[in-house]
Amino acid sequence: MAKQTFLNLPLDKQERILDAAKKEFTRASLKDASVANIIKDAKIPRGSFYQYFDDLEDIYYYILEIHSKDIKQRLSKNLVNYKGEIIKSFIDLYQYILIKVSSEENELYFKNIFLNMDYKTERMFLPNLEDNLNEIIQLVDIDKLNIDSRLQLIYIVEIIEAIMMRNLIQVFQRNLSKEKNIEILIKEMLLIKDGIYKR
Amino acid sequence: MAKQTFLNLPLDKQERILDAAKKEFTRASLKDASVANIIKDAKIPRGSFYQYFDDLEDIYYYILEIHSKDIKQRLSKNLVNYKGEIIKSFIDLYQYILIKVSSEENELYFKNIFLNMDYKTERMFLPNLEDNLNEIIQLVDIDKLNIDSRLQLIYIVEIIEAIMMRNLIQVFQRNLSKEKNIEILIKEMLLIKDGIYKR
DNA sequence: AATAATTATGACATAATGTCATTGGAGTGA
DNA sequence: TCACTCCAATGACATTATGTCATAATTATT
Secondary structure, X not given: OOOHHHHHOOHHHHHHHHHHHHHHXXXXXXXXXXXXXXXXXXOOOHHHHHHHOOOHHHHHHHHHHXXXXXXXXXXXXXXXXXXXXXXXXXXXXXXXXXXXXXXXXXXXXXXXXXXXXXXXXXXXXXXOOOOOHHHHHHOOOOOOEOOOOHHHHHHHHHHHHXXXXXXXXXXXXXXXXXXHHHHHHHHHHXXXXXXXXXX | OOOHHHHHOOHHHHHHHHXXXXXXXXXXXXXXXXXXXXXXXXOOOHHHHHHHOOOHHHHHHHHXXXXXXXXXXXXXXXXXXXXXXXXXXXXXXXXXXXXXXXXXXXXXXXXXXXXXXXHHHHHHHOOOXXXXXXXXXXXXXXXXXXXXXXXXXXXXXXXXXXXXXXXXXXXXXXXXXXXXXXXXXXXXXXXXXXXOEOO
């Protein structure tokens, strides 16, 4: 995940390389992108690239992490603000993500990311077990939830995140408005909140 | 999706090629697999391969479809057998898939498929909007469901399939027993059936 | 037997990957 | 000032892959 050599570089050079890589990942999926295009654009020799990163994947996930760092933080904040209300916290998180991925500067980059989404990329992008999810679930108010133990919160979070990801992909696949897209997300959230079977 | 030339081939030759390809996709992900290995194993010249398939992806999805054809059919059958009961139908489908993907001959192949799962592959593998899902949702009994229109069934099916896929991936990621895995799936299904919030 | 249609073949042009030996330069200590 | 150390920079290279294409071989059709 970015070798020390890269991190030692002057910031403007780092930025030049990351910009070139982001440009390439805006043009093509991870599968179709090439190191050649990145180094040409960033004006660095081929050997240097491999001094900085293991390979394409390495820089791909490095850049993605830069863009998703605040998403992971936002969830904890929401849980505090909404007093452990999990559904509200995730709906707010979704709106936050939606604004972020459809911002002028990032839209085409994210379009490419989401149209080629795989499970590994998803794990990098959303809060997950490997990072701070364990701390996060401590913040959830489970009194109103239909579970026997805090452990089962994992199931709920996974379901919610699956729903979020699917709806995000729809943004770029269909040409729905942001409003309509959020409307559907909220409908689905309520569906699993109250149950898909009638009370 | 497999050119006519391939389909004209004698069946044993077709099979030889498909076997070689499946072997390669058991060894490596779509990203890491190579045409070279397939043609070496199948003992056909390079040119022939490209007479039969557009490229690696082409044969990858062709093989996957062979293995998922009956899964898609099974869902309709279940809906008939279970009189439109959607949750029961999907739980049965899950058990059917689980047996299939962990069968002696297919286990390592599917392990590779699932550990490298992406959304495109998922759409190929599970019943989806593009194929007969529209007919399928006609079979669902929506009287007990918490929706206003049959259209919204799509949301429910998507949520259920997302849950299924995540649990299938777990089979190969963690080393859970099949029994424990199904137990968790059923728990999650009941969770969304009754709602994640207490009644 | 002649001709048409289809399939088989492997050499080739092209492009990509990751490595490595060497060069260059900045900082340090004597 | 010099020698030395430590990184960073560099691009040629071996290797491996892709997809194409002209031609040969085989099979079908008349």
